[in-house]
Amino acid sequence: MRPRLDIPRITTLLLLLLSMSLAPILAQEEQPASPTPRVQPPATVTLQGDGFTVGQYFGPLAQGQVGLLELSGTDISSAYALLRDREYDFHLLGDHWYALLVADIDAQPRAYPLAIIVQRADGQVLTLDSQITIESAGYIRQSFAVPADRAYLTEPEVERYEFARLNAYTSPQTPAPLWDEGLFQRPMSSDYTSGFGQFRILNQNSITRHTGWDQRAPVGTPVYAMASGTVVFASQLDIRGNYVLIDHGWGVYSGYAHFSQFNVAEGQTIERGQLLGLSGNTGRSNGPHLHWEISVQGEWVDGDAFINMWLPTQP
Ligand SMILES: [Zn+2]
Known part of the structure; x- marks a missing residue:
């Protein structure tokens, strides 16, 4: 017998083709605009x-x-x-x-x-x-609910272990800056949903600090490199989930957490604005978002303040 036309399947196929053709356009829209070249300010x-x-x-x-x-x-x-x-x-x-x-x-x-x-x-x-x-930066306290199936990730020793592991990656100081004259930019253009430095009380169980900034990001949103550098970590962590860490030289690193997909690998040299992967909800996350963070000389710093600084570049 001749099979009948499968309308739902054809509709799904057409929608898939349509979304594939739109994907590059959508990805383009998410990319933050290149910052205008910044000039060296006078010394304070x-x-x-x-x-x-x-x-x-x-x-x-x-x-x-x-x-x-x-x-x-x-x-x-x-x-x-x-x-x-x-x-x-x-x-x-x-x-x-x-x-x-x-x-x-x-x-x-x-x-x-x-x-x-x-x-x-x-x-x-x-x-x-x-x-x-x-x-004083006036950092506030916030309660943060981690889903029950991931509640073990609020244990202080899980956090200590992850910080110690990351510290081994963020301690080396590559002697030259690797960023270009565009310096640093946000990894995506969406709104901030949570800021650096907050004290977070996790499930009334433990207290931690928010080491980075969170941006609104449905699962699958493209995440772009904030500056040029070298990928030193692209793998899974307990709290940060699928995580990419980039060495930008001079002891400056940027980290990107909770990915659903990697588009780069360890050892790879990347340019500012290059696609690193897709955002997700992996690790100690209570909903899809992008968490990104900046480490300088082995310390987590206010990344938003940092990316707005003027920095010298290779002559
Ligand atoms: Zn965060």
């Missing part, structure tokens, strides 16, 4: 040392923000800044040296001494003393 403060100058490109920093220092002078062989018992190396780029400082998320709001230690080629060590003010 200029400090004069013995034979060297330090430009400070920030005023008071809120908890979780990053500050840029620029060092110029002759016969410098190395330099670092010392803030809150942490050393931040200066990296040579063109004829200037740069360091990225972190006002960490847990710092008590107050003024802190900042020392710049410069080693000259002749072995002489020079120190310049300054200070920076860290202000």
